[in-house]
Amino acid sequence: AVVSTQSTGTGALALSSMNHVLRSLTPNAQGIFRLLANFQLECGDDFQGITFQDFYLKCREKFLVNSDATLRTQLTEFRDHHLIKSRSADGTEVLHIPVDLKILRQFLEGSQG
Secondary structure (H helix, E strand, C coil): CCCCCCCCCCHHHHHHHHHHHHHCCCHHHHHHHHHHHHHHHHHHHHCCCEEHHHHHHHHHHCCCCCCHHHHHHHHHHHHHCCCCEEEEECCEEEEECCCCHHHHHHHHHHCCC
16 A cells, blocks of 8 residues: 555545555554654644654653564554655654645544554
């Protein structure tokens, strides 16, 4: 499944793709993705991404991962499904979900549980 980053006319497709992929993942993986989605929504339109290290600490606080290797494995799966993107900023990995905030909000409202 490919998650579209365009907001006009493809929102339903992006939402459907995210839901489809997330349903096939473990509860911990779903929790990791929801954590990133919630953080991105809280930051709003100014969100430029979260560093791997900061995200790792957030995941550990929620008992979603027990090592950075576990998180890296999960992030690779998310990348393979085009759920997240990462970039390097001054040698630091920065993560984000490449969809409209409106789509993220709809996803989170529909995936509580």
